[in-house]
Amino acid sequence: MNLRFDELAETARALLRYGPVPIVFADRSFAFLIDNWLEHARRAGVKHVLLVALDDTVMAHAETPECRRVQLPFTGDLAELWLLRLLVFERLAREGIDFVHSDLDAVWLGDPRAECFADPALDLVFSQGTFYPDQAHAAWGFVLCCGLFAARGRSAAARFFAAAHERAAIERDDQIAVNLLLLESGIEWRRSGQEPYELRVGDRRISCFRQMVSGFSEAAGLAVGMLPFHCVPRLPIGFPGAVVKHPFSLRSPASKIAALKRDGVWLMAPN
Numbered sequence: 001m002n003l004r005f006d007e008l009a010e011t012a013r014a015l016l017r018y019g020p021v022p023i024v025f026a027d028r029s030f031a032f033l034i035d036n037w038l039e040h041a042r043r044a045g046v047k048h049v050l051l052v053a054l055d056d057t058v059m060a061h062a063e064t065p066e067c068r069r070v071q072l073p074f075t076g077d078l079a080e081l082w083l084l085r086l087l088v089f090e091r092l093a094r095e096g097i098d099f100v101h102s103d104l105d106a107v108w109l110g111d112p113r114a115e116c117f118a119d120p121a122l123d124l125v126f127s128q129g130t131f132y133p134d135q136a137h138a139a140w141g142f143v144l145c146c147g148l149f150a151a152r153g154r155s156a157a158a159r160f161f162a163a164a165h166e167r168a169a170i171e172r173d174d175q176i177a178v179n180l181l182l183l184e185s186g187i188e189w190r191r192s193g194q195e196p197y198e199l200r201v202g203d204r205r206i207s208c209f210r211q212m213v214s215g216f217s218e219a220a221g222l223a224v225g226m227l228p229f230h231c232v233p234r235l236p237i238g239f240p241g242a243v244v245k246h247p248f249s250l251r252s253p254a255s256k257i258a259a260l261k262r263d264g265v266w267l268m269a270p271n
Helices: 002-016 029-044 077-092 134-140 157-173 174-184 253-262
Strands: 021-026 049-053 065-071 099-102 126-127 144-151 188-190 197-201 203-207 215-216 220-228
Touching: 002 021, 002 049, 002 065, 002 077, 029 049, 029 253, 077 099, 077 144, 077 157, 077 174, 099 157, 126 203, 134 174, 134 203, 144 174, 157 174, 157 220
Parallel strands: 021 049, 021 099, 049 065, 126 220
Antiparallel strands: 099 144, 126 144, 188 215, 197 203, 215 220
16 A cells, blocks of 8 residues: 555656646546546646546546546445545645645536635635534534545645544544534634625525635644635536536436536536
């Protein structure tokens, strides 16, 4: 595993010359999303991407100088995926590599790196989720989403990912781990005088903002930002200025494709 992680870090460092490294993960069950995501990224002017292949099927996709592939061992267990990703994130941050992680169903209509790295003081910048986990939503009115986030290659980010890995081993979910760690650290959110507006998600309401919200956790020594909801929307509502669309769906291929088609971001021809 260490040799594989060394190869991944070396590959990411080589791509860093083109800016913060976009990184995506895929195994055979979600390989059908790879080409759609890459085509959107290409249209957005993002050509240099790191794809972490979790099995031979994904690794068999032809590698190009723009899309580099590194394979890591994976058993197919979802809880293991969260842990593996957090180990990767910790290693990249510890190596001083700025990166943006994206789920493959979070399609890039534009390049989100400008928004993610606009404030040099922020160690981590997350997109906004809906209301999961409940504890964070109850305390803040919003939650952070792990489907699209950016990290600066700093020790503070590396320490946080290490702590999130330990917590995710208990919670068996990375988004729960991330939000609860920050909640329990006593993070103080600064809203810069912004008045929130509300969106309804089922029978819940979430607080949203028109500009970046930032927070600082003194206990963690960590500065965190949250992108405006309209920048990376998760709901099937027209949001002018959306840079990434990450439509909510179930984990099945049919549900993913249906959600992407509904939002007009499925580019692949029918079989």
